[in-house]
Amino acid sequence: MPSRNILVINCGSSSIKFALVNEDQAQFTLSGLAERLGSHDAVLHWQRGGEQDSLIIPYGLHRAALAQLLPLAQDAAGGKLHGIGHRVVHGGERFTNASRLDEAALQAIRATVPLAPLHNPANLLGIEAATNLFPNAPHVAVFDTAFHQTLPAHAFRYALPESLYQEHGVRRYGFHGTSHRFVSQRAAEMAELPIDNSSWLVAHLGNGCSTCAIVNGQSRDTSMGLTPLEGLVMGTRSGDVDPNLHGHLTRTLGWSLEQIDHMLNQDSGLLGLSGLSNDMRSLEQARDQGHAGASLAIEVFCYRLAKSLAAMSCALPQLDGLIFTGGIGENSALIRSKTVAHLKLLNLELDKQANARTIRGASGPIQAHDHPRVLVVPTNEERQIALDTLALLN
Structure with missing residues (x-):
């Protein structure tokens, strides 16, 4: 055929x-x-x-x-x-x-x-x-949301009145599902583990960022929620903020809902913290040249990412590996190193040489000897969409 x-x-x-x-x-x-x-x-x-x-x-x-x-x-x-x-x-x-x-x-x-x-x-x-x-x-x-429909209710429900969920669908949905699915399957192949008997933490890091806990090929928790704004610090999105920030800005500054929404989605994240750029490559360069805002943005980004990964680990029966993917995850040895440094309670540690050389499309393990598996796995959402399309046509 x-x-x-x-x-x-x-x-x-x-x-x-x-x-x-x-x-x-x-x-x-x-x-x-x-x-x-x-x-x-x-x-x-x-x-x-x-x-x-x-x-x-x-x-x-x-x-x-x-x-x-x-x-x-x-x-x-x-x-x-x-x-x-x-x-x-x-x-x-x-x-x-x-x-x-x-x-x-x-x-x-x-x-x-x-x-x-x-x-x-x-x-x-x-x-x-x-x-x-x-x-x-x-x-x-x-x-993007379909992969996360396996989340249990205790992971997808907000602590809000029942009617908001039943009548208006207010719950956590998650995004980047196509990427999380693709790289977890690829990681299982690379590690020679069955996808239906393995557990992974995934960090998809680009202009949009999310983490995911995957057990036996199914999403069990993820950092994004009702919208892609929830969770990690991103390129221009704030990620998690105090839920009452909207009320505070309205009362103190007279901001409209539209102004606040625009600020949280377009003017925040790495761009807002650094006052310089939403591009991690530019921020790493500026950090090396002593730019305080770029340094702060990178530190906040990595700490918040590590906090999210530690939280995701609650959904795993065991940890078979941490996966970095997306433009930042695949190419920034600095971000991977700083993030893993915050996760010592998970016994994670990187091999400095392996981490430094695994960029620009390279893939593979970057963990130090005798430490849990850490993999760089390039994502390929287009191929996963094509495979899903072919499977349905079959």
Whole structure:
């Protein structure tokens, strides 16, 4: 049976990230990004093999970008595109696995928009544009929240009135599920352990960050909650703050809900602490040059991350390993070292040389001899979305 090709689409409000995944090839056949959609300098970038190219699509929206993308994907797939996998951030309690997209599924995704007003509308834009353009292709939605639907009630419920959960779905959902699932499975393979009989702590660290406790292939707790704002310090998101901060800022500064929401999501995190940047690479450089704000941001980031990992360990029967992934987790030896230094009660310690060399796509163990396993595992959400899509089409 010839190998199959899946086009993976990840739509943001003004961007589309995409990849053409062949089930038998490690590298993407085609990948790229459409960005600044709706503006005069909207552009589509793509890479195929060793070649890169771009196309300006002035004021082009999602449909225009996808219309340009389809012929590229069909050509790269040799005319054999077997399905399209869509990343959807929030599936609420309705979706525990990937789902074939039909009208009932679309209605259910629309119903979750109040839970993810910054993400699901953009995901729906991409789905609707793609299904209009590719009506005969099978379309599948893969949800960031689905992996965390195995959380027990004591992990997902907030201590709030029952009616808020029963009538309005106010609970912890978790995100980055596709990444947590992929890297925990890969870590089990690397350690030669069965995924259904192993326990992992995962730190997914990028502009968005989350931790997860995974037992026998299932999520048992995670740091993000109702929205992706809960939990760790992130690039521009605050993570956990006093729940009464909203009331305090309203009373003392007269801030509106919209101002506070914008501040917590766009002006906080590494950017807010450092007063400099949300990019960890820039902050590490600035720290080396004596920038106090950058140093503080890094220290807070690592301490809060370690606290979260220690808390996640409550959900594990044993610890088979700690996994670092995401842009920061895969590339910052400094962040890994500082974080693990706070976790001595878990007996974690790194091999300095192994930690220093495991960057830029390298993977493998970085723990010191006779200490619990610590792995760097590059994530590949696009491949996991493609695998989930193929499994459903099967």
